[in-house]
Amino acid sequence: MLNRKNTFSEPVRIFDTTLRDGEQTPGVSLTPDQKLEIATHLSEIGVHVIEAGSAAASAGERQSIKLISDAGLSAECCTYVRALAQDIDFAADFGADSVHLVVPVSDLHIEKKLRKTREQVSAMAWSAVEYAKDRGLIVELSGEDASRADRAFLQELFREGIDRGADRLCFCDTVGLLTPERAAELIPPLCMAPLSIHCHDDLGFALASTMAALKAGATCAHVTVNGLGERAGNTALEELVMSLEVLYGHATGIRTEDLYHLSTVVSRLTGVALATNKPIVGEMAFTHESGIHAHGVMRDASTYESIIPERVGRKRRIVLGKHSGSAAVETALHEMGYRPDAGQLAEIVQRIKQLGDTGKRITDADVMTIADAVLAIEFAPALELMQFTIVSGSNAMPTASVTLTVKGEEITCAATGNGPVDAAIRALQRSVSDVGTVRLEQYHVDAISGGTDALVDVTVKLSKDGVSVTSRGARTDIITASVEAVIAGMNRLLREEKHEDRSENSH
Ligand SMILES: CC(=O)SCCNC(=O)CCNC(=O)[C@H](O)C(C)(C)COP(=O)(O)OP(=O)(O)OC[C@H]1O[C@@H](n2cnc3c(N)ncnc32)[C@H](O)[C@@H]1OP(=O)(O)O
């Protein structure tokens, strides 16, 4: 049984640093408007503090801080500053409510990086605190590389910092060296004022160490959406919130049902794709293939799920593959409108496993092809491709022309697009517009082998009138693979037989 007793004496505050440490993910750079969009979501979801950026970094960063502080969000607008008057002036002049005033505290950082002494760093920190207070800012005095700092030195720096006016403190586990055991020892003596914990995930301990620090007396967690951040990233907002809620019964006040949407917004704007197996937000976090799991989940989802997917804004999916069992296959077939008898079902399950054994991802179109064959249903494809032509180049708008027969009638359509694949798919959509609107819901491409001559495997999800279907094409040419995948899916959506009860989650 889970011990759901709330072990935290105070409500845990959430300090989100997606727009500062998250943006320090190598290669990530957000415009002020994009930062405002993310900040608005963060505030609406209920985080307490948003670290909007680093005031000294650039004019764009300062514009972001101004935009976010002027937006009237309920969350506090904070910015990273060094112990320098210039950084603090930027923070105050551009409207920040607070500063995350960071000073290196380990001898390694003090001596090797800053080439200073402990005394010099302490003096810089304390005068910066006083200066920031004079400029009307809330001050979170933060120790960088605190996990490797001399304990007595750090304690003294923080104690005097509070006397000089610091409102809050922060312990930064800058390179992810903290463990839950060390957090239990190091954190309690530092809780002289509200203390934040800022962890990095270099060794995969960020969430565990953050939790341990909160249990040891810290009252605020620094987090980022999707765990973005320097190197291996920071503690993930979604993981911390759901762990607090599910494992410790601690009500965070965060609108958990919006976590997935926020994650997708951040992934889109930062260009950092989510690992498919990422907790809470990864594509596979609520997807089941194995027969034993699917069978259990269909009877009672809690058998193989720690969280109800809807609680974080997601939906459960059962997909078919070589690990599927008859319960999942039968349910999927019923949703597609097939009613196999026991013998036919067993045959379909075997054929799905055989296809899976070839290393293929099984799509709805594959399952339907197998079911048609086993149930001896004649399937006359509505579409047949006769030819397509693509024009693309440095000075040419990508343009596609396709000729198909649609229910026996020859049709030629052309379209332009953002790229040759987009143009080809638009031309195909246009060619069937008389029989319905086919939407492209998802497009996924895998290069199966390395090199420019790799076999590419394109999987698409198409929908028409609320019915969706997945299908695949595999060729060395990405455009041909895409066209093949789309035509296979369209043929399934446009088939004559009606499968009224086929649903979105059927694959
Ligand atoms: C662990 C962390 O995440 S720390 C935060 C990391 N974030 C950033 O670096 C924000 C983006 N950074 C930048 O845009 C630039 O580095 C700037 C604008 C901050 C500084 O640029 P530059 O003046 O060209 O300095 P540069 O980046 O080469 O070196 C950092 C300087 O900051 C100083 N510095 C570093 N930390 C601190 C601090 N906490 N307080 C005061 N000075 C500091 C260093 O000593 C060095 O100054 P020096 O050359 O006079 O010794």
Ligand SMILES: CC(=O)C(=O)O
């Ligand atoms: C300040 C900060 O981001 C760190 O020490 O990790």
